[in-house]
Amino acid sequence: MHLSVNGVSKTFGDGRHAKLVLDDISFSIKSGEFVALVGSSGSGKSTVMRLIAGLERPSAGVIALDGKSVDGPGSDRGMVFQKYSLYPWMTAAQNVAFGMSLQGLPRALVRERTAYFLEVVGLQDAARRLPKELSGGMQQRVAIARALAADPKVVLLDEPFGALDLQIRETMQEFLYQLWQRSGITALLITHDLEEALLLAQRVHIMAPRPGRIVRTVEADLDRSNLAHLRVSPPFLELREELVTTLRNLDAAAI
Amino acid sequence: MRSSSSLAGALRNPWVLGPVGIASVLLIWSLISLSGTVDPLFLPSPPAVWQAAADQFHGGILVTDAIASIQRVFLGFALSAALALPLGIAMGSNPLICRLLEPLLGLIRYMPAPAFIPLLIIYFGLGELPKVLLIFIGTFFFNTLMIMDAVKFVPQELLETALTLGGRGLPILTRVVAPYIAPQVIDAYRINMASAWNLVIVAELVAANEGLGKRISLAQRFLRTDEIFVGLIVIGLIGLLIDLGFRALLRRSCRWAS
Numbered sequence: 181m182h183l184s185v186n187g188v189s190k191t192f193g194d195g196r197h198a199k200l201v202l203d204d205i206s207f208s209i210k211s212g213e214f215v216a217l218v219g220s221s222g223s224g225k226s227t228v229m230r231l232i233a234g235l236e237r238p239s240a241g242v243i244a245l246d247g248k249s250v251d252g253p254g255s256d257r258g259m260v261f262q263k264y265s266l267y268p269w270m271t272a273a274q275n276v277a278f279g280m281s282l283q284g285l286p287r288a289l290v291r292e293r294t295a296y297f298l299e300v301v302g303l304q305d306a307a308r309r310l311p312k313e314l315s316g317g318m319q320q321r322v323a324i325a326r327a328l329a330a331d332p333k334v335v336l337l338d339e340p341f342g343a344l345d346l347q348i349r350e351t352m353q354e355f356l357y358q359l360w361q362r363s364g365i366t367a368l369l370i371t372h373d374l375e376e377a378l379l380l381a382q383r384v385h386i387m388a389p390r391p392g393r394i395v396r397t398v399e400a401d402l403d404r405s406n407l408a409h410l411r412v413s414p415p416f417l418e419l420r421e422e423l424v425t426t427l428r429n430l431d432a433a434a435i
Numbered sequence: 436m437r438s439s440s441s442l443a444g445a446l447r448n449p450w451v452l453g454p455v456g457i458a459s460v461l462l463i464w465s466l467i468s469l470s471g472t473v474d475p476l477f478l479p480s481p482p483a484v485w486q487a488a489a490d491q492f493h494g495g496i497l498v499t500d501a502i503a504s505i506q507r508v509f510l511g512f513a514l515s516a517a518l519a520l521p522l523g524i525a526m527g528s529n530p531l532i533c534r535l536l537e538p539l540l541g542l543i544r545y546m547p548a549p550a551f552i553p554l555l556i557i558y559f560g561l562g563e564l565p566k567v568l569l570i571f572i573g574t575f576f577f578n579t580l581m582i583m584d585a586v587k588f589v590p591q592e593l594l595e596t597a598l599t600l601g602g603r604g605l606p607i608l609t610r611v612v613a614p615y616i617a618p619q620v621i622d623a624y625r626i627n628m629a630s631a632w633n634l635v636i637v638a639e640l641v642a643a644n645e646g647l648g649k650r651i652s653l654a655q656r657f658l659r660t661d662e663i664f665v666g667l668i669v670i671g672l673i674g675l676l677i678d679l680g681f682r683a684l685l686r687r688s689c690r691w692a693s
């Protein structure tokens with residue numbers, strides 16, 4: 181699996197109202213990688229993701245998955261939104277099963293894989309509950325299970341924990357990291373939280389706004405055997421501090 | 436302490452205060468007619484109205500009338516609901532169709548349906564068809580526009596999620612849009628059913644052989660206020676039952692929405 185974003189720009193509107201939102205974005209993700217895009221709000225992160233998902237078309241440049249140019253949404257690129265986009269009338273299990281059933285998988289297989297992915301996210305006991313009966317963290321775990329169950333080549337996560345309380349956010353970060361380690365998925369995480377990006381991703385692209393562009397790429401080669409330790413370890417804090425300064429200067433320059 | 440909290444509970448229970456309100460009106464009505472201050476020709480006593488209802492019921496007229504009116508309402512409304520659903524969905528999901536039809540429907544919606552009665556009578560005579568069509572005209576445009584609005588407000592993320600899960604046009608319509616708008620559609624039907632019920636009475640006042648509206652206008656000719664009261668109360672009760680039916684349907688089929 182190889183996802184490449186090559187020289188992609190995006191302009192919304194036309195004529196006098198044209199607004200350049202992304203300027204010449206390039207990066208790529210290989211099978212099994214965990215990559216993060218981080219930047220302040222408005223720097224165009226969600227737009228990058230929507231372009232990869234095929235929900236928007238680039239104004240210039242090419243996005244390709246395994247050499248094939250992306251020209252619309254498809255189940256090979258799964259997506260998890262910040263706002264719980266669970267179907268409120270479906271139980272947790274029905275939500276997880278939805279993609280597979282849209283794709284016409286045999287019922288028995290759907291049932292088996294639904295049970296499997298609910299277990300992967302630790303929600304086998306909540307299978308029959310409606311989204312409104314689940315906590316925010318549980319809802320996001322269902323959304324992640326639903327995306328994975330559709331068997332995508334890459335999972336796109338747009339601020340998946342942005343609406344959660346700090347405490348739960350940390351638990352969910354560790355959950356996502358372990359999930360990635362165990363299941364060998366390929367993930368692109370979008371976040372405005374530098375700590376989250378550095379903690380989870382092997383490679384972090386830092387974006388600056390107006391127009392959105394990648395200004396720096398960091399290979400975050402860290403010992404992730406214990407995320408709770410990593411959070412407070414001196415090398416991590418140093419790297420974070422340095423990047424926070426970078427980001428702050430960028431924002432100051434942009435204002 | 437205990438009695439005051441149980442009183443507060445009773446005040447919150449809809450099955451307590453509602454009947455109290457109805458009972459008070461019945462009481463005031465009885466007192467006025469007992470006092471003899473109002474001519475029974477204008478205000479028949481509750482027992483007289485009850486007697487008139489019993490007579491009509493035993494004579495079979497009440498049931499025939501009710502069935503005639505209900506049939507017209509259900510035929511006209513079923514036609515309206517069945518056509519409004521696909522058209523409302525098409526307008527809500529396709530901006531071109533919406534731009535083409537919304538001004539037209541918005542205009543017709545403001546033409547009072549009873550104003551179509553003369554035209555309907557010229558076209559279709561005095562039979563069942565013009566009455567059914569009147570109910571159709573009076574509810575179709577509201578049903579369509581309300582369904583259109585419901586479709587327009589389906590959250591973008593729900594549609595986009597389905598696309599990234601491998602969904603396409605028609606399956607997304609039937610498996611995401613339809614269930615999402617179901618509560619609003621049922622509620623639109625409930626609200627517009629009330630005007631269907633109003634219209635059937637208007638249509639029967641103008642021309643009909645039987646029906647609850649027809650009975651009222653006949654009663655007026657013979658100054659039978661007791662029968663007018665019976666007609667009004669029965670019309671109200673049937674309308675209320677239909678409304679409660681829609682509410683029950685909403686509660687049972689859309690547990691997730693509450």
Ligand SMILES: Nc1ncnc2c1ncn2[C@@H]1O[C@H](COP(=O)(O)OP(=O)(O)O)[C@@H](O)[C@H]1O
Nearest residue numbers: 192193201219220221222223224225226227228
């Ligand atoms: N559909 C759109 N039409 C016009 N402008 C848009 C659209 N989507 C995003 N934008 C603009 O693009 C910029 C980047 O938005 P976004 O990608 O959501 O940033 P982020 O996710 O980093 O907060 C914002 O200024 C936003 O207003």
Ligand SMILES: [Mg+2]
Nearest residue numbers: 225226227339
């Ligand atoms: Mg965003």
